[in-house]
Amino acid sequence: MEPRFPDPTSLGLLLAVAALPFVLPTVTLASEAVVFATGTLSCSLLLGGVGLLSFGQGLFLGAGAYASGLLLRDAGLGTAAAVLLSTLGAAALAGLVGFISVRRRGVYFVMLTLAFAQMGYFAVLAAGRVTGGENGLTGVPRPSLPGGLALDTPGAVYAVLAVLCLSAFFLAQRVLASPFGSVLAAIRENEARAEALGYGTRAFKVAAFALAGGIAGLAGAMHTLFLGFVPPNTIQLEMSERLIVMAIIGGAGSPAGAFVGALFFVVAAEFLAELWPRWLILIGLLLIAIVLFMPRGIWGAAQELLARRRAAAVPGLAADA
Structure with missing residues (x-):
């Protein structure tokens, strides 16, 4: 049997x-x-996998952040258990929200996810005795992982994250490459045709929504481990907007685009904020330029450029392309 090597994208990531x-x-x-x-x-x-634009991902990220914080601080669970349970809880919440939201399409679906996101934020503020309200959830510990790995240094925290x-x-790569x-x-590409072929499109969209919500919840738990507390802006609508902007900048057509977009945004924010308070x-100008001239984002544009160079380097391939 021939050995299997990781694909270039996975290896590069x-x-x-x-x-x-x-x-x-740093x-x-x-x-x-x-x-x-x-x-x-x-x-x-x-957005890239099933074509759903959701403004509710900040809700699930915030839910994972608050759930992990409460499990670590008040329930006394370990880091691994808190991360796992908060991820599953966010996935369950996303499944419920998705079950309701996917009954509508287009702008109505977007508005439903937006409404749920706003409800989640105000629910957190209303439950101030539990969540800390506008002050956030403070005093969250970082218990050692199984095996005695202590999360007491930035390097150890980064390794886990x-x-x-x-x-x-x-x-995500495995899921997108599967029959699912x-x-x-x-x-x-064509929901009506998929329905005509016998697929229960609503069930598939709910499953994708739950999976995406679980990943957002995992990010929320990671955010709690990173900061050691949960700020209220974790579950604000602005968080959903920021995630969407990062996805568009990097390119929503590939999981690697999410990494590129987030890395670009975080680094740009770090350096531009020092140059100009209105960074x-x-x-915003960059986002406009990407939407107009690079609809597949930075990662998609890089892939297209690389494909053109390969075609130009191979005789006869450029003409076929």
Whole structure:
């Protein structure tokens, strides 16, 4: 049997995650990048995989963040158990929201996810005795992992976050390459035809919504481990907007695009904020340019450029292309 090697995208992603702490100015910035890359993956999975634009991913990210914080601080669970349970809880919440939201299409679906996101934020504020309200959830510990690995240094925290991020990305790649992912692609391209072929498109969309919500919840749990507390803006509508912007910048057609978009946004925010307090205007202009001239995002544009260079380097291939 011939040995199986990872595809170039997976290998490149693995190397990039391993190199981030050494390439970026601080390990903290690298940790922020992998956290938001995981959250952006949830948007890319829906938008690129099945064609659903959701403004509710911040709700599931916030739910995972608060759930993990409460489990760590009040329930006394270990890190692994808290991350797992908060991820599953966010997936269950997303399944419920998706079951209701996918009954509508287009702008009505978008507005339903937006409404649920706003409801989640105000619910957190209303339950201030439990969640901390506007002050956030503070005093969240970082228990050691099984085996005695203590999360008492930025490097140790990043190592755990990197493993979780890569696990989410490889899971998303596996799902999109599976028969289930093929059905999602068929729904994205022509939902009526997929229904005519006998697929229960609503059930598939709910399943994709739950999976994406679970990944967002995982990102929320990672965010809690990263910060050691849960700020209320974790579940604000702005978080959903930020994840969507990152997905569009990187390119929603591939899980790797989520990583590229999140990394670009986090690094740009770090450096542009020092140059100009209104740096979000520059991000807005960049987003407009990408939508107009690079509809597949930075990652998609890079793939197209690489394909053209390969075609030009091989005689006869350029003419066929």
